[in-house]
Amino acid sequence: MAQIKIFGYADKISVKPGDTIQFHVSADGTSTAEAHLVRLIHGDEHPHGPGFIEEEIDCVANGTWQVEKQFTQVGSFLEVTDPDRKLALDGSITLCAFIWPTWPDVGHRQCLLGRWDNDRNHGYGLGINPSGRLEFWVGCGNEVDYLQAELPLQKQAWYFVAATFDARSGRATLHQEGVVNRYNSLLGKVAPVEYRSHVSEMFRFRQNNLPDTPFLVAGSRDWHALRGHFVSQLYCGKVDRCGVFDRALARAELDAIRAGGKPPSDGMVAYWDTTKGYTDRGIGDLVVDIGPNRLDARGYNRPVRAQTGYNWNGRNDCFRLAPDQYGGIEFHADAMIDSNWKATKTLELPETLRSGAYAMRVRGGDGAGLAEEYIVFFVRPRMPTARIALLFSTATYLAYANERFATDGQIVQPMAGQPPTISEVDIEIYENPEFGAGCYDTHADGAGVCYTSYRRPMVNMRPKYRIAAFDLPWNFPADLSILAWLEHKGYDYDVLTDEDVHLEGVAAMAPYACILNSTHPEYHSERMLDAHEDYIAGGGRFICMGANSFCCNVAFREDEPWIMECRKTGGHWIAWAARSGEYYLATTGQMGGIWTGFQRWGQKLVGNTFAGEGFAHSQPYRRMPDSYDPALAWITEGIEGETIGDFGLGNGGAAGIEIDCYKLGFGTPPNTKIIASSGGHPDNYIAHDEEGAHAHQGFSGTHNYILRADMVYFEAPNNGAVFATGSIAFGSALPIHGFENNVSRLLSNVVDAFVRPGPLPGSSNRPRENTGRLEPVGP
Amino acid sequence: MLPLEYDRSEDRDIIVRDRFDGFRREYLRTLVNPEVIEEHRQSALGQHSEKLERLLIYFRQRPLEQRYAVRAIEPFRRYQVVRLSGRRGVPPRLVDGAIYTSANDARHGLFLRCIRDLLET
Numbered sequence: 001m002a003q004i005k006i007f008g009y010a011d012k013i014s015v016k017p018g019d020t021i022q023f024h025v026s027a028d029g030t031s032t033a034e035a036h037l038v039r040l041i042h043g044d045e046h047p048h049g050p051g052f053i054e055e056e057i058d059c060v061a062n063g064t065w066q067v068e069k070q071f072t073q074v075g076s077f078l079e080v081t082d083p084d085r086k087l088a089l090d091g092s093i094t095l096c097a098f099i100w101p102t103w104p105d106v107g108h109r110q111c112l113l114g115r116w117d118n119d120r121n122h123g124y125g126l127g128i129n130p131s132g133r134l135e136f137w138v139g140c141g142n143e144v145d146y147l148q149a150e151l152p153l154q155k156q157a158w159y160f161v162a163a164t165f166d167a168r169s170g171r172a173t174l175h176q177e178g179v180v181n182r183y184n185s186l187l188g189k190v191a192p193v194e195y196r197s198h199v200s201e202m203f204r205f206r207q208n209n210l211p212d213t214p215f216l217v218a219g220s221r222d223w224h225a226l227r228g229h230f231v232s233q234l235y236c237g238k239v240d241r242c243g244v245f246d247r248a249l250a251r252a253e254l255d256a257i258r259a260g261g262k263p264p265s266d267g268m269v270a271y272w273d274t275t276k277g278y279t280d281r282g283i284g285d286l287v288v289d290i291g292p293n294r295l296d297a298r299g300y301n302r303p304v305r306a307q308t309g310y311n312w313n314g315r316n317d318c319f320r321l322a323p324d325q326y327g328g329i330e331f332h333a334d335a336m337i338d339s340n341w342k343a344t345k346t347l348e349l350p351e352t353l354r355s356g357a358y359a360m361r362v363r364g365g366d367g368a369g370l371a372e373e374y375i376v377f378f379v380r381p382r383m384p385t386a387r388i389a390l391l392f393s394t395a396t397y398l399a400y401a402n403e404r405f406a407t408d409g410q411i412v413q414p415m416a417g418q419p420p421t422i423s424e425v426d427i428e429i430y431e432n433p434e435f436g437a438g439c440y441d442t443h444a445d446g447a448g449v450c451y452t453s454y455r456r457p458m459v460n461m462r463p464k465y466r467i468a469a470f471d472l473p474w475n476f477p478a479d480l481s482i483l484a485w486l487e488h489k490g491y492d493y494d495v496l497t498d499e500d501v502h503l504e505g506v507a508a509m510a511p512y513a514c515i516l517n518s519t520h521p522e523y524h525s526e527r528m529l530d531a532h533e534d535y536i537a538g539g540g541r542f543i544c545m546g547a548n549s550f551c552c553n554v555a556f557r558e559d560e561p562w563i564m565e566c567r568k569t570g571g572h573w574i575a576w577a578a579r580s581g582e583y584y585l586a587t588t589g590q591m592g593g594i595w596t597g598f599q600r601w602g603q604k605l606v607g608n609t610f611a612g613e614g615f616a617h618s619q620p621y622r623r624m625p626d627s628y629d630p631a632l633a634w635i636t637e638g639i640e641g642e643t644i645g646d647f648g649l650g651n652g653g654a655a656g657i658e659i660d661c662y663k664l665g666f667g668t669p670p671n672t673k674i675i676a677s678s679g680g681h682p683d684n685y686i687a688h689d690e691e692g693a694h695a696h697q698g699f700s701g702t703h704n705y706i707l708r709a710d711m712v713y714f715e716a717p718n719n720g721a722v723f724a725t726g727s728i729a730f731g732s733a734l735p736i737h738g739f740e741n742n743v744s745r746l747l748s749n750v751v752d753a754f755v756r757p758g759p760l761p762g763s764s765n766r767p768r769e770n771t772g773r774l775e776p777v778g779p
Numbered sequence: 780m781l782p783l784e785y786d787r788s789e790d791r792d793i794i795v796r797d798r799f800d801g802f803r804r805e806y807l808r809t810l811v812n813p814e815v816i817e818e819h820r821q822s823a824l825g826q827h828s829e830k831l832e833r834l835l836i837y838f839r840q841r842p843l844e845q846r847y848a849v850r851a852i853e854p855f856r857r858y859q860v861v862r863l864s865g866r867r868g869v870p871p872r873l874v875d876g877a878i879y880t881s882a883n884d885a886r887h888g889l890f891l892r893c894i895r896d897l898l899e900t
Contacts, residue, residue: 047855406848407863407871413839413846418824419889421849421882422861427870444867466854471882617825651824682826702826 002029004364004371005428006067007435007457009339013394013562014378014497017353023061023360023375024341024455026070030364030371033067035345040357040376042484042735043463043477046649049735052464053484054361061347065362070342071227072434072456075234076304076335077219078272078287078297086269086293087115087244088209094249094267095126095136096162096257097217097242098179098310100328101235103445104132104153110333111220111233112161113242117213118232119223124207126163127220127233128153134176134197136163138207145204147172149197154178156186158240158310159195160258164248165203173200175254183314183580217242217272217287217297218331231300234333236445240309241327243271243291260311270295274327275309278319282306282589284557287329302337302451302563304330306586308579318584318591332443336436337563339456355381355494357392357483359463369424374462376476378497384511387755388493390483391515393546394454395498395523395554397475398564401438401458402429405575406468408441417616417684421471425459435459439566440575448576450592453563470615472650472657478732479518481649482545485734486516489748499561502527506534514754519546519731520658523554523566526590532605539718541754543747547660547709547728548610550602551594555587567592572695573613573688602660604667606724607712611661614685614701618656618729620646621676621711631762634753635675635713635723638745644676644711645743648733654743655709656681657728662710672714678727679708713750721760723750804897807837811894823886838893847874847892849885858885860892 008025015021027033041053080087095113104110107130111118114125121139129135132152137144153159153176162175178195180187187193213221217239222232247267257263263271268291276288283306285299299305306319309327319326347360359374378392405412406420407430413419429435436456437449460467460474467474473481486493496515500508502525509515509531521544524532529550536542555565568574569583570593578592585592595601602609621644627636636644645654655678662668681701701707709727716722725731733743753761810830818831827835838846844865849858850873858879861871874892879885 045854408843408867410843414836417835417839419839419846419848419886421851421858421885422871423851423854431868431870433868466851468848471849471851683832 004029006033006362006364006371006373008344008360008362008373008375009455009457010360010375010377011455012377013454014380014499015349016380016382017349017351018382020346020348021377022343023345023347024070024339025065025067025344025362025373026341027067027364028069031067033065033362033364034063035065035360035362036062038359038361040359040463040480041487043480044473044649044732044735045464049481049649050484054463057353057358059347059350061345061360065345067344067364070339071230072336072339072341073230073301074336074433075219075231075333076299076301076331077231077234078217078299078303078329080215080270080295080297082215082295085211086295087215088211089124089244089246089269090206090209091167092165092247093124094162094164094245094247095124096160096254097126098158098160098240098327099237100156100158100185100310101128101153101237102155102447103236104128104155106236109233110235111216111218112235112239113217114220115209115213115215116220117210118220120210122208122210123213125220126161128235134161134174136165136172136174138165138203140205140208143205145172147174147199147201149174149176150199151194151197154187154193154195157195158184160310162249162254166248167206170202170204171200172203173248174198175251177258179258179310181313184308184310184312218303235331236333236443238307238328238330239274241272241274244269269293272297274329275324278323278326280320280589282586283319301335304450304586306582306584308581312581314581317581320584320589330447332445332447334433334437334444335451336434336456337451337453339434349379353379355379355386357480357495370428373457376461378495380496380500381494384494386492386494387513388486388491388751389496389509389512389515390486390493391496391498391501391517392479393475393498393518393521393523395525395528395564396518396520397458397461398452398454399439399523399552399554399566400460400475401452401454402435402460403438403440404430405440409469409575412469414684415613415615416469417614417682418471420468421466422468423466425465426468429459439568442576448568448578450567451563451565455562470657472615473732475518475520478520478650478728481735482516482518482731485739485744485747488739491751498524498528501531502556503561506531506538509535509540510538512540513757514541514543514751516543516545516751519728520548521546521550522548523552524550524595525554525556529595529600529605536605536716536720536722537718539720541721542606543750543754544606544722544724545731547726548613548658549608549660549724550605551596551610553590553592553595553598555585555590557587565592569593570597571688601666603663606722607668607672607714608660608662608710608724608726609666610688611659612685612687612707613658614681615657616651616684617682618648618651618653619678619681620644620653621655621678621709623676624674626673627675629673632673632675632713634761635749636746637749639742644746645730645733647736647741648729649735650729650732654730654733655727659685659707659709660724660726661706661708662712668712669714672712674710674712676711677708679705681707715760715763719759721754803837807834807897810834811898816891816894819890820887823883823890838890847889849882849889851882856880858882860885860889
């Protein structure tokens with residue numbers, strides 16, 4: 001009997017009672033599964049904590065679901081809208097494109113552009129054959145004629161390539177010329193590499209086009225008995241301007257296009273100008289045909305735009321400055337941003353549902369191992385009622401979605417200070433590219449993954465999951481320890497998500513007197529960051545529960561909040577680096593990377609941010625003199641001794657994993673106080689390079705006082721305030737000893753003070769010089 | 780090292796890497812002693828003596844296909860040691876049938892394999 005495997009996702013991540021949500025499930029080895037709505041309370045199974053806690057919720061969707069195996073189209077490509085079959089050319093033809101292949105020697109055929117049916121061998125195509133050479137082919141169903149270039153393509157080199165076919169004579173010709181300049185390719189002109197190839201041959205027959213074959217760029221149509229039509233022969237690399245003509249262009253005409261000239265209108269059927277459509281705010285998935293038929297193409301699985309083109313000359317680092325040099329569209333054979341599975345169940349959520357973290361639990365067979373799935377989503381109240389909100393870092397969950405760095409990341413073991421601890425589901429996603437990757441991964445062709453989405457199973461946004469690289473609950477399952485603490489303490493709270501804050505701005509946060517965020521609030525769009533700043537400056541009281549806070553800049557399209565763009569640049573703590581000239585987000589036109597690059601350090605918002613990371617061992621905090629200031633004594637009230645948090649589910653301490661520190665030079669508000677601080681972390685904790693221009697000996701934990709988690713507090717205008725823990729491990733210390741410990745006590749002190757209306761405790765006693773240097777805010 | 784062994788290698792960096800690796804291993808072998816192994820057994824994670832730290836940094840920097848990992852069969856209860864494939868999509872493979880009852884025990888089993896590899900090659 002086949003092993004039962006259940007995977008699923010929901011179409012929404014944040015909903016309200018009464019909303020409709022769809023669940024998409026794929027199952028192996030079973031045709032039925034038992035589904036039950038649950039409210040999630042604690043997600044860490046560590047034996048020193050309360051273990052996994054869920055609460056079953058009655059709902060009409062509970063019961064047996066019919067499930068089936070669902071297939072996923074992996075790989076990015078362009079599909080041309082051609083209802084009148086203008087591209088079903090049966091006679092003479094020219095195909096041309098600028099290309100920058102990233103993996104020409106992958107060993108299987110890659111279709112660059114064509115109207116080719118890979119299953120029935122009909123049509124025509126220009127591509128790269130299994131030996132890495134440019135190839136043109138035509139098929140009539142029974143037979144295929146091929147013409148290949150004399151030498152393999154070089155990776156990461158710009159070429160102009162074309163195939164012409166004279167249907168009268170049967171002569172097919174391939175044109176391949178390098179268009180390498182000083183900037184645009186891996187190699188420069190000192191490398192004695194031959195790029196040029198021109199070959200010609202007589203074909204025995206003409207192509208025959210099937211009526212429904214789509215014209216594709218970066219793939220070709222295929223068919224499978226179970227899944228039907230799909231796209232295979234996926235291409236890895238960039239394509240710049242490309243076109244189709246219904247005659248064989250002369251060599252001089254092709255040379256003129258290669259030189260940057262306008263393509264001839266005589267015989268032009270389509271010419272996709274990949275530089276058209278840029279605005280100051282980015283570019284979408286539509287690729288514009290400037291030919292007579294307006295056969296625009298649309299990207300599938302989000303081909304990467306805002307990439308440098310064949311004519312990039314190194315002067316400009318952004319498409320906003322020179323869009324004509326940013327014609328590169330990059331394709332990856334393993335890109336995936338939407339599983340596009342059929343909906344298995346649609347549910348109108350009960351009106352009585354309280355705000356919280358929920359999941360549809362779906363079990364096949366005995367529900368063991370991969371036979372159990374939790375499809376997580378968050379329920380906000382229809383109208384906010386609580387004074388407290390717990391803000392789940394769904395942008396960070398997206399960034400880490402299905403990461404595979406324990407198995408693929410060279411840097412991970414030295415960073416983590418330990419070997420990975422791999423589970424069954426890690427192996428499952430490693431073997432199957434259908435799950436898609438996260439922004440910590442690289443594509444198989446070596447490029448960083450810059451798009452991620454929640455419309456696919458996210459196996460690490462589940463309760464109980466432990467990240468392989470660090471053997472810890474990470475992000476969502478760790479954040480449930482904060483939710484469990486709120487439950488245990490009996491606080492009345494609502495939940496929010498990053499998506500809500502992105503879509504609604506400060507309006508999503510404003511109803512709450514006090515907001516706690518997550519253990520790892522790393523990724524923020526500009527709108528999210530602005531909302532936080534306005535909330536705090538407007539009198540909101542904010543508890544930053546984690547670390548690596550407010551570091552990375554990401555973007556979402558207005559109409560597709562489930563897809564996030566992330567470009568990695570700046571700092572030496574990034575999983576991959578955007579290539580030269582490709583730092584800007586195609587979604588918004590803003591530079592990607594870290595907020596440090598914009599003078600928006602996390603310190604400026606919450607008093608502390610990223611000092612470094614080390615993962616394998618956590619430390620306690622020690623109280624600092626500010627904690628004994630009578631005006632601040634309320635924070636540590638009831639806490640005996642100097643040490644706070646010498647325990648925790650996150651490697652035995654409340655300070656660790658990733659840690660944030662105070663720094664006036666990075667905008668920590670000058671009235672900020674350090675209540676407690678850690679230090680002496682092991683040497684696999686390394687300070688990141690914002691702390692020094694050159695890496696040098698002594699950057700690591702036992703040598704460097706900067707490697708510490710600072711627990712900071714400051715008052716903001718309008719009775720606002722911020723308390724920040726500076727540590728990812730803080731949240732995982734809360735459940736120790738049945739939630740009765742000094743970390744829990746301290747957090748209670750802060751939450752109790754923050755939810756109380758009126759001035760903060762001790763604020764009337766604040767020494768004047770603490771706030772006297774602050775500029776007045778607002779009118 | 781056989782000087783002609785690498786003649787067909789396209790990436791000359793590998794030759795340099797391997798030579799450096801040879802020097803490094805020669806030195807690291809001198810650091811292995813019962814005290815270092817006992818130190819790791821008692822504390823697989825966190826700050827270690829300089830000798831042990833040097834060994835661990837080396838083991839964590841091996842090419843992916845030469846690295847080991849812990850496989851959690853049942854978290855907090857049963858673990859095994861596996862070897863990474865270093866090839867995308869190819870799962871790690873079991874190195875033996877040993878079952879460890881804690882992650883730290885498995886990490887130590889993994890460490891002993893690394894020590895054996897270091898001493899035997």
